[in-house]
Amino acid sequence: MSMYNEKVIQAFMSPKNVGAMENPDGVGEVGNPRCGDVMKIYLRVRDDRIEDIRFETFGCAAAIATSSTATEMVKGRTIEEALKLTNRDVAEALGGLPPEKIHCSLLAEEGIRAAIEDYRRRRQGLPPLPPRHDAVCHHEIPETGEETRE
Amino acid sequence: MSMYNEKVIQAFMSPKNVGAMENPDGVGEVGNPRCGDVMKIYLRVRDDRIEDIRFETFGCAAAIATSSTATEMVKGRTIEEALKLTNRDVAEALGGLPPEKIHCSLLAEEGIRAAIEDYRRRRQGLPPLPPRHDAVCHHEIPETGEETRE
Amino acid sequence: MRRIYMDHSATTCVDPSVLQKMLPFFSEKYGNPNSVHAWGREVRTAIDEARASVARLLNAEPREILFTGGGSEADNLAIKGVAESLSGKGRHVITSAIEHHAVLDTVKWLGKAGFDVTVLPVDSEGRVRVEDFRAAIRPDTILATVMYANNEVGTVQPIRELGEICREKGILFHTDAVQAAGHLPLDVRDLPVDLLTMAAHKMYGPKGVGALYVRKGVRIAPLVHGGGQEFGLRSGTENTAGIVGFGAAAELAARRIANGEIDKERRLRDRLIDGVLSRIEDVLLTGHRTERLPFHASFCIRYIEGEAMLLRLDFAGIGASSGSACTSGSLEPSYVLLAMGLDHATAHGSLRLTLGKDTTEEDIDTILETLPPIVGNLRAMSPFKKNA
Amino acid sequence: MRRIYMDHSATTCVDPSVLQKMLPFFSEKYGNPNSVHAWGREVRTAIDEARASVARLLNAEPREILFTGGGSEADNLAIKGVAESLSGKGRHVITSAIEHHAVLDTVKWLGKAGFDVTVLPVDSEGRVRVEDFRAAIRPDTILATVMYANNEVGTVQPIRELGEICREKGILFHTDAVQAAGHLPLDVRDLPVDLLTMAAHKMYGPKGVGALYVRKGVRIAPLVHGGGQEFGLRSGTENTAGIVGFGAAAELAARRIANGEIDKERRLRDRLIDGVLSRIEDVLLTGHRTERLPFHASFCIRYIEGEAMLLRLDFAGIGASSGSACTSGSLEPSYVLLAMGLDHATAHGSLRLTLGKDTTEEDIDTILETLPPIVGNLRAMSPFKKNA
Ligand SMILES: Cc1ncc(COP(=O)(O)O)c(C=O)c1O
Numbered sequence A, B: 001m002s003m004y005n006e007k008v009i010q011a012f013m014s015p016k017n018v019g020a021m022e023n024p025d026g027v028g029e030v031g032n033p034r035c036g037d038v039m040k041i042y043l044r045v046r047d048d049r050i051e052d053i054r055f056e057t058f059g060c061a062a063a064i065a066t067s068s069t070a071t072e073m074v075k076g077r078t079i080e081e082a083l084k085l086t087n088r089d090v091a092e093a094l095g096g097l098p099p100e101k102i103h104c105s106l107l108a109e110e111g112i113r114a115a116i117e118d119y120r121r122r123r124q125g126l127p128p129l130p131p132r133h134d135a136v137c138h139h140e141i142p143e144t145g146e147e148t149r150e
Numbered sequence C, D: 001m002r003r004i005y006m007d008h009s010a011t012t013c014v015d016p017s018v019l020q021k022m023l024p025f026f027s028e029k030y031g032n033p034n035s036v037h038a039w040g041r042e043v044r045t046a047i048d049e050a051r052a053s054v055a056r057l058l059n060a061e062p063r064e065i066l067f068t069g070g071g072s073e074a075d076n077l078a079i080k081g082v083a084e085s086l087s088g089k090g091r092h093v094i095t096s097a098i099e100h101h102a103v104l105d106t107v108k109w110l111g112k113a114g115f116d117v118t119v120l121p122v123d124s125e126g127r128v129r130v131e132d133f134r135a136a137i138r139p140d141t142i143l144a145t146v147m148y149a150n151n152e153v154g155t156v157q158p159i160r161e162l163g164e165i166c167r168e169k170g171i172l173f174h175t176d177a178v179q180a181a182g183h184l185p186l187d188v189r190d191l192p193v194d195l196l197t198m199a200a201h202k203m204y205g206p207k208g209v210g211a212l213y214v215r216k217g218v219r220i221a222p223l224v225h226g227g228g229q230e231f232g233l234r235s236g237t238e239n240t241a242g243i244v245g246f247g248a249a250a251e252l253a254a255r256r257i258a259n260g261e262i263d264k265e266r267r268l269r270d271r272l273i274d275g276v277l278s279r280i281e282d283v284l285l286t287g288h289r290t291e292r293l294p295f296h297a298s299f300c301i302r303y304i305e306g307e308a309m310l311l312r313l314d315f316a317g318i319g320a321s322s323g324s325a326c327t328s329g330s331l332e333p334s335y336v337l338l339a340m341g342l343d344h345a346t347a348h349g350s351l352r353l354t355l356g357k358d359t360t361e362e363d364i365d366t367i368l369e370t371l372p373p374i375v376g377n378l379r380a381m382s383p384f385k386k387n388a
C-alpha cells in the first residue's frame, strides 16, 4: 500500500456527513461488496439545492475519506453543480490518492450521481433506483509488481 | 578449503629434509606441474638402509607437509621397510588431512617408491628412471558442492 | 501510548541476544568464508556452528541445511529444484489452494513450463482433506507441497498424514514451515517430510536469510548457479551475519520451545480469541479453533472492511494485518479465505492479530478495549448493519 | 603484529558508518515493509531511500534498481530472466571465458536448457576482442553478458564498445559489475548496458544483498516467485537492514569516487605492482597493466604454488588470495589464467593482492618486505628453480 497523505487520513479518521438519513429525497447505492466497496448516498434537496447529504460506506480508508470529502464538496450546491463533480476533483481536494485507490474516488462520484438520478425519478413518480451491487469492480490495474504481499 | 590441523601447519612451516642432494644414490620425481604438484625425492643408501633423504616439492601446503613427514618416516629405515610406507601412514602421522588433500599423501608414497626404484636400477647398471611429469592427476573427487569459490 | 505490535506473522524483531551475536560479523569478522586465510577461516567456523544450530532445531544433520536469501527463495529452490531434478521421472505436482504465493506462484510457473499441477481445495477451516490428497496422486506425480501452517488463518495441516502417503507412494514431500518453524516443535527424523522451508525473520532472526532442509539422499537442482556454496545448491558469498543470526535465533527458539513458552502464548491467544468473539457481534474466527499456530488469531469482522480497521488500530497504537484486498492494491479479498468458502464481503473484513514472545496479558486487554469501539464506529458508517 | 587484509576482491568489511545506519533495522525498526501499519511504513521509506542511493551511484532511476540476495543471484536473475522473457525471439547467448562462475555456470545451464552459447576467448591480458564479439552475434542472439572487470586479474573490459555493438544489433547487454561498482565511476545514462550486477559486500556494505540494474523498458522474468516484492521481480520479505546498508555503502562509494580516492588507491596499487616486479625474479603481472581495477594487483610467481604462498603470508599476518587450484579443492588452476594463455604450472603460482580504502603505504611496504623471503623460501624447496 502506498501511504495516504495527511488530508486523506484526516478525512478518514473524522469523516463528515456519516450515517443514514430519515426520509431522504434521493438515495444512491453503488459499488460491489465483492470488491470491498459499497457507498450509499442520501440526499435532502430543497429548491434544487442539496440541503443535506449523508453517506454510508463499506470500504477502505480511501473509500471513507472520498465519501466524506465528496459529500462536503456538494453540500449546499445545486443539483447541476453537484453533477459536475468528478472523481478527479475529489482526489485533488484530498491532495491526491495512491494510484491503486483512485477507483474509490470514482465510487464517490457515481454514488452522488446515482442519488441525484433517484431523486429525479422520485420527482417524476418513478419507482426508486435499486441499489447497484453488481457493478464491475473498476479500478486502476496496478503496474506489474506494484502489488506486494508480506 | 578445509582447515589444516596444527601438525600439518607445523610440518609445512618448518619442513625437514628440504633441498637437493649432491650425488644421490637414487632420485624419484613424480606428480605433474599441470596439477600443481611435483615431488622430487633424493636418497642416500648405505647397507640397504636410507641414510639420508631429501625432497624438493612444488605444491600446496599439504604437499610440502607430507613430503617432510614421509621423508622423516623413512629416514634410517631399510629399503624394505620404506617400501611398506603407505599414504595412509603419512596422513595418519599428520593427524589427518582434508579430504581434497589426500592425493598429496599419495604423491609422497609414490615419490619414495620411485626413488627406491631408481636406486635399484642404478645398482643394476640400468639408466636412471626419468621424471614422471605426465602422471594423471589423481585425487579424491570432492563430494558435489564441497568445492566453493568466493 | 504503549504501542502494541500484533503482526508477528508478518515479521518479528531481531531479538537483542541474536543481534549481539551478529554484530562482530559486519566490521570485524568480515572475511569471505571461502577464503584460505585467517579472516576467512574464522567466519567459516561461525557458519558451520550456525548450520548446526538450525539443524538441531529440526533434529536434522548440519549437511541437510542449506541457507538461502529468504523463505521465498527456499520455497522456489525446493519446488523448482525437485522439478528440474526429477522431470525425467514425472511432471505432476500437487499443492493446496491456500499456500503462500512463494509456493503457489512457483507451482503455477511450473504449470506454464510443461508440468501438470493439481491445486487441492481446503475445508472451511483451511485444512487439506487427506482423502483428496491421496486421490490426487498419479503415477507421474513427483512432488507434493503443502504448508505446515497457514500465515493468514493459522491453520496447521495434517502434515504427518500427508507425508506418510507420500512415503508410501514414493513421491517427495515439501512443506513450507515458515510460520511454524521456531514456534512448534519440528523433528524431521520423526516427520515424513523431505524438504522443509524456514525463514529467520519469523522467529526473531534477521530478514534476508532463509533455510531449506533437504533430507539426505534427496537430489535437487540449484536455482542460483555460481561458486558452489551451500553444497553447490545456493551459490553466492554467504550472508555471514544473517546466517549467524539465524543460528542464534534457532537456539533461542529451541530454548523457548523447551521452556514451554508456547503454552503461555497459546493461553494469551485464547484470551484474545475468546475476548473478540464475546465482545463483538457478527465476528467469526477464521481457521481451525485448536489446530492453529499458538500465536495466531484471525477473524472476519462482518460489515466492515479490513484496511479501514487496520488504520484505525494503527492510530490507536496497535499493529495488525488483514488479508484484505485493499492492503495489496488488488480488489480481490484473500484467496485463502475464499478457498475456505467465505463470501467476498465477509472476507473483506478480515483481521489478523499475531502475538509475539513479548506480548503481555495487558496488551491483550488493551486490544480487547480498543477494538470494539473501532468496529462499532466503522459499522456505524456501513450501509450493511449498524449499532453492533 | 599488524595484520594486513589484502583480499578486498573477495569481500570488504562493512564500514562502521554503514553499520551505524543498519543498526536500527534489526530490533527497533523491524516492521515488514509490506505492512500497512506504522511499523511497516517507516521501513518502506528507508528502503525507498536506499534504492535512491544505489540508483544515484549509477545515475539510474530508483525504479531501475532491484535488490536481490547477492551478486550471484543478480547475475542469475539477469541471465535467466532475459532468457525466459526473450526465448520466443531467439535462443543464442554470448559470454566470455573469464566470467565469474555466477555468470558462466548460469550460461552453461542455459546451454543445457536448449540455448546456444558462445563463450568468447580473451587475449593474454584478459580482454575480449571487440571484433570477436561482433562476429559472434547471430540473428537469434538475444543477450550478451561480459563482466565489467575481472575478479582474478582485475582487467577492465571494453564495455562501452561491446555495449554499442549490442545497441546497434538490438540485443540486450548485461555486465557483471560486482568488482567495479563503487570503485569506478559508472553512469548507465551514458554507458550502453541494459542490465548491471552489483554486490554490497564488495563496496563496504553487508554480505547477502545484491542489486540488479534493469534499464527501464527491459522486461525480464523473475527467478524467485511469490509476494511480488521488488516490482514483481524478486519476491520475499525485503532484507531491510541489508538494503539500508547497501544504500549507505553506495553513498560512501559515491563520496569516495568524488573525492578522487581512486587515484590514491591506484598509486598504492602501482607501488605494490612495481615493488613486486622489481624485487622478485620470474614474476609476471596478470591482467592488463593499466586497464585494471584501481585496487587490484595480481601476479604469477613462477616455480611455486599459490596456496603455499597464501598460508605463509597468512602466518605473516597478510591476507591474500590465489586462483590456485588448491584453494578450491580442485586440481585445475584458474580457468581465467588458462583462458589468458598461461601454462598450468605458471597459473598454479597465482597471487592476488587487492587493496582497500584503509590500506596504507606502510602496508604496501610491509608486504614488499614480507613477500620476497617467503617466495625465496618456497622456491628453495621447489624442484624447478632455486635461489630466486
Ligand atoms: C565478478 C564477480 N561476479 C559475481 C560475484 C558473486 O557475488 P556474490 O558472491 O556476492 O554472490 C563475485 C564475487 O564473489 C564477483 O567477483
Ligand SMILES: Cc1ncc(COP(=O)(O)O)c(C=O)c1O
Residues within 6 Å of the ligand: A150, C009, C070, C071, C072, C073, C075, C100, C102, C147, C149, C150, C151, C176, C178, C179, C199, C201, C210, D235, D236, D237, D238
Ligand atoms: C507461509 C509463508 N511462506 C513463505 C513466506 C515467505 O518468506 P519470505 O518473505 O521471508 O521470503 C512467508 C512470509 O512472508 C510465509 O508466511
